Amino acid sequence: MFHGIVPPYLLEQLERTAADPNVRARIRQSLRHDAVLRTRPAAGREPAAAAGGRKRAVYDAENGTDLPGTLARSEGDEPVRDEVVNQAYDGTGATWDMYQQCFGRDSIDGAGLVLSSTVHFDRGYANAFWDGARMVFGDGDGEIFGHFTAAIDVTGHELTHGVTQYTANLVYEGQSGALNESLSDVFGSLAKQHALGQSAAEADWLIGAGLFLPGVQGVALRSMKEPGTAYDDPRLGKDPQPADMSGYVDTDDDNGGVHINSGIPNRAFYLVATELGGNAYDDAGRIWYTTLTSGNLPQSADFKTFATATQTAARTLFGEDAPQLAAVTNAWQTVGVLDSDSELLTAAQSGLQPSAPPSQPPPEREGSAG
Template structure:
């Protein structure tokens, strides 16, 4: 029997932002936000159920959904054709190693999936999301002017954006958005962090961490050079510069409620009201996000080389469904000492202390 909180759907658009715009936005924003919330609700159960099956029963995701596990078919992009249809994946447009399409969104989804695959394989030694060569499937042009992108438990789905909330085409352009959502797949196959309150905020934070690292690795940026923004340029300019800032939580967009420290932790119920964000999973993720930023900056250099590997080892070997902030923090400190040594462990511990998770 699946618990209620496992019946969730995580997407790149914070539900509290969509709910805020549905109430207080312009007429165009209200319409777009209501449409995004209604469409997203249709996927709340599938993602959690598929992930639970793969973890609990050891069933390969590719076998469950009919996708391939093959080094020669590592990704495929489909077109849902903006017809408001609910079936996925749609019309096959481009497979692995095939020439670029005339469709920009297809090519951006292809490139972003490939770059995420490369990051996990080359940096973390992971063979796709399930570590068993799972094909990465994407569908673009989902719905009609749909303001969201998400991992549904089996594949990536991208809306085009309405130009009212997200810029048209902005969701496939944002490499960190693609890396973020695909990392939800990695989390499903490993820690399985429950999408509620602190464990859900950790789930979101690990996706932000690796979404940012995919972008930094691809652009060859050091921790100092990186902007530490998630989805920079994806929103319409009137709403803000990005969806989240790991460097300065709470500053990304108008109405951003992310705290940087536990002093400002937002206690919210997990009650299916989008304003409450599954108990604040997109909101309170600002705290572990900022801890990672601080640790990476203290270590210096390329964030994926030490800090990223500490967080990856922690996610894939130390955590469980109900992990809370303090346990995750202690685990990263332990892993840092095991992988590297005292200086790195102290850097990680200091970061968690600065955000108030560790005393």
């Protein structure tokens, strides 16, 4: 189970356009690693903490590829000299804090799973990924990307792939795969906002801000506020994400456009959060979290199924006449997923009622890893 923060199409573009042959070689090696990792079965899970609670373990691959590597820092240890180790420790901690303090969730599986991460994976590796059991961070190629531990939202994004794995287990292809990616962006952004004490109005709504090195014409990998505007660089190309269904990309690449089309549900969440105001991890976050962990969301859910499920969650949490429900409906209509007030009736008839999430991940389905 491989979920990388950098889309394959962006790395492929860099391999074609980077002027420096050393950079091209590092990008090519990153693509090869990603291709191999996609074919591997999910890694074995880390043990749950005996008494639950926040438990972190950061390993150092020492520029090799054997996982997990050498233990570099454990829960409660003082900071070490390697700032990358400390960033991984802090980022996984910030993500755990957000899930526990905002949603009462004990780690990504809800049962005290140790948050394991590995830094310094390979040399010049231009990605970070979730492999089914741990976070793995590259140091970047040195010209386009810096250290991937530098962005809390990247860590939150990848760990949320684990939350999805243990709850809805959305198939990683087409619209369900784009929802999988979007949910990781949503809760990755919420982890950053929670750590920084930012309201929805104060947040930048960028995913991966700070990853690009000086000279790159871009601010982040993705913008939830304005999909399609995160970068426009001669080497990277232009951010291809659509902001609504009129620009939906029908493609066989990238598991059916999972990274490209995730901009549509991303913007829907941004619209809900900013319409409601306050902290995005409060009402808007509760609606999305309830939808994800209901135990009733189909693994192959498309955008419309998910949209109506968020309406059901909003109605259940806040009531039929609540502004939260109106904000959810308005957002999905704005991005073109719901097209009329009749969709509200569909939500009521869907039967998607929140319930307790499963304590163990559902079995893997073909096509769910990528």
